[in-house]
Amino acid sequence: MHHVHHDLKVYGGIKLFAGTGSPELAQKIADYLGQPVSGREVIEFPNENLFVKLNGSVRGQDVYVIQTTSSPVHRNLMELLIMIQTLRLDSAARITAVVPYLCYGRSDKKDQPRVPITARLVADMLEVAGADRYMTLDPHAGQVQGFFSIPGDVLTASHLLVGHINRNMRQDMKDPVVVSVDLGFAKKGRNYAADMDMPIAFIEKRRHGNDANAEALTLIGDVKDRDVIIVDDEVDTGGSIAQAVNxxxxxxARNVYLAFVHAILSRNGAERLASLPIKHIITTDSAPLTPEKWKFLEGRITVLSVSELLGEVIKRAHEGRSVGEMFNE
Incomplete structure (x- = not known):
């Protein structure tokens, strides 16, 4: 009798759904959980309106919708919202939005007059659509968590990057030092440095205007004759990283390595990284790398999958177990 409490589930079984944003990642999560990705149709009408139809009932089930919101951002975001609402209307018991990369994460404050806080709007939209919970990886700013009124698991993939570097690259590095790409990332950069037991240096950067280009200025710390690991949460056009490398x-600095979670690589970002004097890139599959981008970086990039991390958190959320235990927290 004493085993009974393990079998008491508040919700029905796990049901996994995926948008079209990251099908490979969704399949890997499904494989980890030993569950199929549930059937659904996503149709785009000639007028660009999207239509979602589920191929089976989700009544009373514990549903997880896996959809990253990288490019095409608005298509992926609307698909996620419509899918959540479809599940809500079909009486799912609980709906969790699993969003490996959350769009609009940079629009997190009014840092000048007459501007929006779009990250807050995205959080509101997910809730209004019918999400009960959310999961995401390495949002650009921690305060994004405060924009949601629903509970969420805000995870970091940094330990994947750190583990890979410690296991496979560390022994070949000379006096390695972690470099934070700007002061805004300094705190998280310090965590990377602590986890790899390396010193840290910082780049001080001043931004001019609203475009994505910023001006890198001074280096705080010592990198002379040392191998450098430049860390960041996401790389978009690669401008800041290019300046940091220079x-x-x-x-x-001797050899330069890049470690970042979200490989957005907009416009000619992949091409730009490929042209830099860097030894290797370590990133994740939170946003899919297209074959065109892959072509530029092949042989110099390692893409670690976040599927086991997300799969394990989905499993624990479903069973009502601690997620913090995974990270000894």
Whole structure:
């Protein structure tokens, strides 16, 4: 009798659904959980309106919708919202939005007059659509968690990157030092440095205007004759990273490695990274890398999958077990 409490589930079984944003990642999560990705149709009408139809009932089930909101951002976001609402109307017991990369994460504050806080709007939209919970990885700003009124698991994939570097690359590095790409990332950068037991240096950067281009200025710390690991949460066009690489190289760095979670690589971002004097890139599959981007970086990039991390958190959320235990928290 004493085993009974393990079998008491508040919800029915796990049901996994996926949008079209990251089908490979969704399949890997499904494989980890030993569950199929449930059938659904996503149709785009000639007028660009989207239509979702589920192929089976989800009444009373514990549903997880896996959809990253990288490019095409608005298509992926609307697909996620419509899918959540479809599940809500079909009486799912609980709906969790699993969003490996959450769009609009940079629009998190009014840092000038007459601007929106779009990250808050996205959080509201997910709730209004009918999400009961959410999961995401490495949002650009921690305060995004405060924009949601529903509970969520805000995870980091940094330990995947750190583990890979410690296991496979560390022994070949000379006096390695972690470099935070700007002061905004300094706190998280310090966590990387602590987890790898390396010193840290910072790049001080000043932004001008609203475009994605910023001006990198000074390096705080020492990189001379040392191998450098430049860390960041996401790389978009690659402008900041390119400047960071040039700054550390000008300051006498030996080999330069890049480690970041979200490989957005908009426009010619992949091409830009490929042209830099870097030894290797370590990133994740939170946003899919298209074959065109892959072509530029092949042989110099390692893509670690976040599928086991997300799969394990889905499993624990379903069973009502602690997620913090996974990270000894």
């Amino acid at each position: 700054v550390v190289k000008n300051n006498g």
